[in-house]
């Protein structure tokens with residue numbers, strides 16, 4: 135049963151909107167940032183990582199965003215072009231804004247954190263005038279991501295993109311991607327996230343992210359089913375609630391619930407798990423697969439990415455994921 139009907143005959147499969155940044159991942163792992171001297175530079179930003187992951191799986195992808203008018207901005211656009219992502223709707227900032235930097239600290243596989251430099255960033259300068267109705271109309275799906283809602287004019291640009299998507303039946307995915315430091319007031323995220331989530335077809339987030347959205351409305355005990363039903367009362371058809379190494383649950387508007395288990399791996403760092411999961415899960419849905427199979431693909435992709443140093447560069451191909459799943463099954467059979 136297909137819970138999501140993607141429109142046929144569109145030029146593009148998938149467009150993401152929002153953050154295009156740089157990740158600077160510590161080379162000297164298992165030590166605090168204070169003692170870290172060297173980093174490797176990668177393209178980053180949750181929606182960028184998801185688009186790169188989708189493109190690596192063969193999904194015809196594009197991006198709506200804004201980059202700084204400098205070497206960093208050009209590095210990002212070139213990387214996306216080299217990875218078969220359409221960049222025609224990425225505009226260049228002319229106000230002197232900079233590229234957001236995410237310095238990652240890998241103290242241990244369990245203790246990873248991100249130090250963000252995000253003052254006056256170009257991605258949040260994306261404005262409604264940068265969003266093309268024609269572009270969104272040409273795509274089967276649009277992905278929005280929560281951080282782009284944290285400031286104007288990026289917030290309005292995302293809401294306009296949502297309006298265009300709904301007008302043209304472009305399926306909308308919302309990866310909640312809640313980063314508290316992006317928000318000036320603690321009361322704002324729940325308000326804007328909820329306004330956006332009301333319009334989305336598929337909502338993907340961690341339990342903690344959904345808790346943030348429910349901070350005013352309450353959901354005693356943070357019950358996943360109660361959360362999912364809230365969004366089924368709006369436009370959602372699938373709600374995915376992730377629980378880190380405890381796996382994930384997908385709820386459908388038709389009343390089904392599926393558990394996604396994890397693939398054990400040698401974890402190098404945990405960030406990137408959510409982005410790789412989302413890209414492979416979306417890929418699966420776009421192939422018309424069952425939710426369970428799409429979740430399995432998402433979990434396997436996440437498992438591959440968290441065992442590697444980067445997020446974007448580590449996004450796997452279909453063949454790599456298939457091989458990884460087959461290898462994990464074999465391991466299961468031989469373990470006593």
Ligand SMILES: Nc1ncnc2c1ncn2[C@@H]1O[C@H](COP(=O)(O)OP(=O)(O)OP(=O)(O)O)[C@@H](O)[C@H]1O
Nearest residue numbers: 376377378379381382396404405406407408433436
């Ligand atoms: N330690 C782990 N081992 C194996 N798989 C994992 C682990 N942690 C997460 N995953 C996989 O990644 C998926 C998403 O992880 P998680 O719930 O941590 O999302 P997230 O918090 O959005 O990720 P991120 O850290 O990138 O923000 C999980 O459902 C699971 O399949």
Ligand SMILES: O=C(O)C[C@@H](O)[C@H](O)C(=O)CO
Nearest residue numbers: 157178179180236405406445
């Ligand atoms: O989303 C960001 O700005 C940083 C990411 O690129 C980072 O690597 C991460 O947190 C992935 O989830």
